Amino acid sequence: MKLNLKIWRQKDAKSKGQMVDYPIKGVEGDMSFLEMLDVLNEELINKGEEPVEFDHDCREGICGTCSLQINGEPHGPDRLVTTCQLHMRKFKDGDTIVIEPFRASAFPVIKDLIVDRSAFDRIQQAGGYISVNTSGNTVDANAIPIDKHAADEAMDAATCIGCGACVAACKNASAMLFTSAKVSQFALLPQGQVEAVDRVQNMVRQMDLEGFGNCTNTGACEVECPKGISLENIARMNREYLSASLKG
Amino acid sequence: MGILDSKIPAGPLEDKWTKHKNTIDLVNPANKRNIDIIVVGTGLAGGSAAATLAELGYNVKTFCYQDSPRRAHSIAAQGGINAAKNYQGDGDSNYRLFYDTVKGGDYRAREANVYRLAEVSGNIIDQCVAQGVPFAREYGGLLDNRSFGGVLVSRTFYAKGQTGQQLLLGAYAAMNRQINRGKIQAYNRHEMMDLVKVDGKARGIIARDLVTGEIERHSAHAVVLATGGYGNVFFLSTNAMGSNVMAAWRAHRRGAHFANPCYTQIHPTCIPVSGDHQSKLTLMSESLRNDGRIWVPKRLEDAEAIRNGNLKPTQLKEEDRDYYLERRYPAFGNLVPRDVASRAAKERCDAGFGVNKTGEAVYLDFAAAIVRYGKEKALISGMKDADSQTIRNLGEEVIEAKYGNLFQMYEKIVDENPYKTPMMIYPAVHYTMGGLWVDYNLQTTIEGCYAAGEANFSDHGANRLGASALMQGLADGYFVLPYTIGDYLSQDIRTGTISTDSAEFDAVEKEVRERIEKLMSANGTHSVDYYHKKLGKIMWNKCGMSRNAKELQEAIDEISELRADFWANVKIPGKPDGMNQELEKAGRVADFLELGELFAKDALTRNESCGGHFREEYQTPDGEALRDDENFKFVSAWEYKGEPKDAVLHKEDLVYENIELKTRSYK
Numbered sequence: 033m034k035l036n037l038k039i040w041r042q043k044d045a046k047s048k049g050q051m052v053d054y055p056i057k058g059v060e061g062d063m064s065f066l067e068m069l070d071v072l073n074e075e076l077i078n079k080g081e082e083p084v085e086f087d088h089d090c091r092e093g094i095c096g097t098c099s100l101q102i103n104g105e106p107h108g109p110d111r112l113v114t115t116c117q118l119h120m121r122k123f124k125d126g127d128t129i130v131i132e133p134f135r136a137s138a139f140p141v142i143k144d145l146i147v148d149r150s151a152f153d154r155i156q157q158a159g160g161y162i163s164v165n166t167s168g169n170t171v172d173a174n175a176i177p178i179d180k181h182a183a184d185e186a187m188d189a190a191t192c193i194g195c196g197a198c199v200a201a202c203k204n205a206s207a208m209l210f211t212s213a214k215v216s217q218f219a220l221l222p223q224g225q226v227e228a229v230d231r232v233q234n235m236v237r238q239m240d241l242e243g244f245g246n247c248t249n250t251g252a253c254e255v256e257c258p259k260g261i262s263l264e265n266i267a268r269m270n271r272e273y274l275s276a277s278l279k280g
Numbered sequence: 281m282g283i284l285d286s287k288i289p290a291g292p293l294e295d296k297w298t299k300h301k302n303t304i305d306l307v308n309p310a311n312k313r314n315i316d317i318i319v320v321g322t323g324l325a326g327g328s329a330a331a332t333l334a335e336l337g338y339n340v341k342t343f344c345y346q347d348s349p350r351r352a353h354s355i356a357a358q359g360g361i362n363a364a365k366n367y368q369g370d371g372d373s374n375y376r377l378f379y380d381t382v383k384g385g386d387y388r389a390r391e392a393n394v395y396r397l398a399e400v401s402g403n404i405i406d407q408c409v410a411q412g413v414p415f416a417r418e419y420g421g422l423l424d425n426r427s428f429g430g431v432l433v434s435r436t437f438y439a440k441g442q443t444g445q446q447l448l449l450g451a452y453a454a455m456n457r458q459i460n461r462g463k464i465q466a467y468n469r470h471e472m473m474d475l476v477k478v479d480g481k482a483r484g485i486i487a488r489d490l491v492t493g494e495i496e497r498h499s500a501h502a503v504v505l506a507t508g509g510y511g512n513v514f515f516l517s518t519n520a521m522g523s524n525v526m527a528a529w530r531a532h533r534r535g536a537h538f539a540n541p542c543y544t545q546i547h548p549t550c551i552p553v554s555g556d557h558q559s560k561l562t563l564m565s566e567s568l569r570n571d572g573r574i575w576v577p578k579r580l581e582d583a584e585a586i587r588n589g590n591l592k593p594t595q596l597k598e599e600d601r602d603y604y605l606e607r608r609y610p611a612f613g614n615l616v617p618r619d620v621a622s623r624a625a626k627e628r629c630d631a632g633f634g635v636n637k638t639g640e641a642v643y644l645d646f647a648a649a650i651v652r653y654g655k656e657k658a659l660i661s662g663m664k665d666a667d668s669q670t671i672r673n674l675g676e677e678v679i680e681a682k683y684g685n686l687f688q689m690y691e692k693i694v695d696e697n698p699y700k701t702p703m704m705i706y707p708a709v710h711y712t713m714g715g716l717w718v719d720y721n722l723q724t725t726i727e728g729c730y731a732a733g734e735a736n737f738s739d740h741g742a743n744r745l746g747a748s749a750l751m752q753g754l755a756d757g758y759f760v761l762p763y764t765i766g767d768y769l770s771q772d773i774r775t776g777t778i779s780t781d782s783a784e785f786d787a788v789e790k791e792v793r794e795r796i797e798k799l800m801s802a803n804g805t806h807s808v809d810y811y812h813k814k815l816g817k818i819m820w821n822k823c824g825m826s827r828n829a830k831e832l833q834e835a836i837d838e839i840s841e842l843r844a845d846f847w848a849n850v851k852i853p854g855k856p857d858g859m860n861q862e863l864e865k866a867g868r869v870a871d872f873l874e875l876g877e878l879f880a881k882d883a884l885t886r887n888e889s890c891g892g893h894f895r896e897e898y899q900t901p902d903g904e905a906l907r908d909d910e911n912f913k914f915v916s917a918w919e920y921k922g923e924p925k926d927a928v929l930h931k932e933d934l935v936y937e938n939i940e941l942k943t944r945s946y947k
Contacts, residue, residue: 044858062554064693070559070809077807077862082853085861087347089520091560093689094445095351110692117692142491143859150468153348157460161453162412166332166758168403170410174367177421187414187439190446191685194350223412 096193204245325733326506328757357444385741515816742891
């Protein structure tokens with residue numbers, strides 16, 4: 033199929049960016065979206081032009097490196113997939129595809145389609161862990177039985193890949209879904225209880241410091257999340273935060 | 281043998297590690313504050329090592345090319361992690377895990393290292409649970425296990441099909457705790473370009489900031505390389521796009537011997553190649569072989585009809601299917617080790633029984649498991665005579681709970697529903713058992729330079745068993761390196777900060793800059809990918825699942841020619857002083873073009889078949905690998921001498937005191 037790509041080009045963080053048109057042909061349905069961009073880049077390189085830079089790594093939907101706002105949606109039109117798992121069979125011959133970086137003031141553009149998501153790392157550094165030494169001198173793994181439902185729910189929250197689609201999808205650029213998934217994983221497990229009060233307060237404080245917006249419960253984050261992280265996590269984090277505030 | 285002293289402690293196998301820990305030197309807590317350690321790579325091995333070393337009090341700097349340590353490719357490991365907990369009471373023990381690993385590796389791994397791995401395996405699970413890793417549990421609240429290939433017990437712990445992700449997030453969380461305390465400085469989007477030695481010891485690295493393009497100097501008292509494997513030398517593999525051998529290869533060029541480069545794991549269950557545009561391959565976890573049955577049609581005409589689209593696999597009767605693993609290996613069936621399963625798939629496809637349009641695919645079928653689980657679920661739910669549709673629905677629910685994310689991934693890529701029609705799979709490059717040679721302390725042949733995880737060679741011999749990579753990465757990082765590196769650093773308590781303002785740093789930085797300049801100034805005819813794909817084709821066709829002397833020699837010549845062409849004609853647009861992904865790729869491919877040749881040379885030298893290394897000249901009449909213990913019971917460690925063809929072979933003889941060498945049989 034033939035497509036008309038409109039791609040955001042920006043030399044570096046300081047330069048002004050712009051949309052540039054790139055017609056492309058010979059695209060096959062079995063190609064992933066990123067393989068389609070590989071084909072474009074190969075053409076650009078052979079013509080002596082600079083290729084379009086984009087973030088990607090595992091290309092199997094788990095590392096959370098790939099991003100892209102495709103026709104206005106983070107990770108494109110398909111549901112429950114990252115851009116690397118989006119296949120061109122979701123598009124039709126002659127389509128125009130607008131490709132932009134994730135947009136949020138807390139995610140500044142580095143170059144072309146690549147943004148800086150280190151704010152997510154800093155939120156986790158603020159408390160997204162259990163303070164246990166890695167000496168191995170802990171109790172036997174089966175000494176604490178954990179209710180299967182709680183373990184499964186913690187796992188559901190823990191599948192967040194930290195890609196930032198929730199932020200890019202939100203009109204307020206809020207990072208509540210991301211932060212709440214991290215808080216929830218520990219809130220649901222007995223191991224996480226000891227530090228629960230400090231954890232939620234520190235992580236929320238860092239989230240605010242990074243300049244993410246507020247949550248107004250529109251739910252766009254849940255719809256666009258490639259891992260199906262549920263809005264319930266936000267409700268859980270709000271409860272945790274409230275109870276932490278009461279405990280002081 | 282001098283330089284290849286493996287430093288295995290004396291004494292009985294079970295006591296070696298404990299005794300070693302009790303006798304090595306320690307660094308007192310006040311002195312640890314004055315010692316710097318660089319950790320390159322932040323996957324399971326690097327992340328866990330960095331966290332533990334920082335926790336002990338050392339000043340740690342981590343480096344990764346990804347934008348966050350949490351994105352290292354360990355995250356993509358699916359199926360699980362082994363540990364000899366014997367929670368299932370099915371006869372597991374440290375010895376059995378040790379034995380299975382040595383046997384699975386076709387008797388080409390070091391006994392003492394493997395035993396230590398088995399010994400600390402249980403601790404890993406305790407540790408991860410304490411960190412909040414949400415492993416799968418049974419209804420009683422205790423941990424669940426599943427089975428993996430090449431073993432007869434259930435010892436694999438898992439978190440759905442995302443075990444690597446959860447373990448890495450655990451290690452990353454442990455790192456974050458130390459970053460928050462200021463004990464780890466994380467340099468993300470940084471690539472190690474070279475290793476700096478001072479007085480023969482590893483004392484730092486030259487790194488490139490991938491955002492600004494700046495070349496930086498970083499010094500330390502010791503350098504840990506935890507940079508993963510080199511499967512991307514094949515271009516197509518299940519590795520991440522950025523996975524590369526640069527750090528290990530640069531260390532090799534500075535004096536670290538490279539061990540067993542030809543030992544590569546070709547994983548049997550990956551999604552088949554769909555076309556020339558393919559950029560990488562996707563694994564379907566080995567755990568699927570717990571419940572999936574592998575087959576091809578019995579008759580050639582049926583295979584052809586399927587390839588032409590005239591017959592559907594579900595239409596083929598049970599008696600017309602060849603469950604070839606169950607037929608050839610009745611004892612282990614679909615759960616034979618990976619090398620055996622891969623070769624068997626290739627054998628059937630080469631004989632014309634392949635089932636997709638390229639003829640390179642076999643079926644992995646869940647129909648029987650769906651019915652089996654469905655019946656069980658119906659009984660548990662109190663339905664005594666459920667109809668077949670209800671049973672199917674219930675069975676699909678069970679399968680979804682176990683492997684849902686894998687099935688979804690398959691459907692997105694292939695556009696077929698694997699609950700209704702069998703999956704198509706084919707082997708693909710997945711893991712490299714070879715790597716930097718290390719002694720028992722995980723030190724390379726460069727003093728102060730350590731290698732952990734997939735980057736070293738030590739534990740898996742010629743074939744790695746499923747769910748053992750995660751175990752080894754975390755064992756090295758959490759429980760081995762933190763002890764052994766202290767023994768080395770105890771000599772450094774009076775050294776003080778290592779200056780980066782020295783002739784040694786000047787010289788290496790100059791070389792790094794010249795190399796980048798040379799890459800940028802090549803003629804500019806072909807893209808980096810053009811060369812990478814060509815290299816991959818040579819590797820896959822001549823150094824892949826089966827190898828022979830003639831083709832290996834051809835591979836050596838062709839790679840050498842391709843390398844010369846690359847340096848003369850590669851085309852890299854843009855500038856080096858800023859983000860430039862083509863330049864990043866070029867540096868990595870340049871090193872693959874050297875490693876690939878050494879790989880072929882190693883395979884050519886090893887005149888036997890063992891594990892993942894199958895030489896067509898050395899096989900039994902029924903096509904099984906034929907090992908030669910008399911002449912090849914050694915580790916090949918290659919010393920760099922300029923061109924790969926000039927590399928010098930050193931041998932570390934493998935001594936088996938606790939295991940009797942046998943022909944590996946899974947029949």
